[in-house]
Amino acid sequence: MGDWLASVMATFVTAPLLLFFLVYFGARLVGKRKRAAFYAAVNAATVFFIAAVYFLLAVLFEKSYFVPLLLFLLGLHAMIALGYWRKKADFRFGAVFRLFWRASFLIFASLYAGLILYGMAMRVAISL
Numbered sequence: 001m002g003d004w005l006a007s008v009m010a011t012f013v014t015a016p017l018l019l020f021f022l023v024y025f026g027a028r029l030v031g032k033r034k035r036a037a038f039y040a041a042v043n044a045a046t047v048f049f050i051a052a053v054y055f056l057l058a059v060l061f062e063k064s065y066f067v068p069l070l071l072f073l074l075g076l077h078a079m080i081a082l083g084y085w086r087k088k089a090d091f092r093f094g095a096v097f098r099l100f101w102r103a104s105f106l107i108f109a110s111l112y113a114g115l116i117l118y119g120m121a122m123r124v125a126i127s128l
Contacts, residue, residue: 013055016048016112042105049108056115060122076100076107 012019023044027037050069057065077100084096 012048013051016045016052016109019048020045042102046101046105046108049105049112053108053111053115056112056119060115060119073104076103 020041024037024041027040028034031037050073054065054069057063057069077096080100080103081091081096084099085091
């Protein structure tokens with residue numbers, strides 16, 4: 001059982017887009033609502049995009065970037081919380097965390113795509 005779970009988790013960390021599409025289409029089959037299915041897929045895939053970016057950085061640059069990524073996430077959450085508080089003059093943790101989670105998805109999905117392209121270009125350049 002543990003080997004199977006480890007294999008599935010490794011697959012989703014390696015290819016978080018696969019998880020995104022599986023959750024999206026699964027939620028579409030169950031719920032029939034496109035927006036709810038999309039948000040369910042975003043919520044499920046964000047943590048795997050973060051992990052994938054961490055491992056891509058570690059492989060491409062041969063250095064651990066755990067602390068800078070953690071500081072980036074904390075800083076992003078603080079900036080979103082401060083902006084929300086200044087705009088609304090109120091602080092609702094659920095709304096702030098939802099904004100943070102969706103912004104993290106956009107940032108880390110973009111970083112994932114960029115690092116994949118960079119890694120492929122580097123491997124092709126090295127092989128020439």
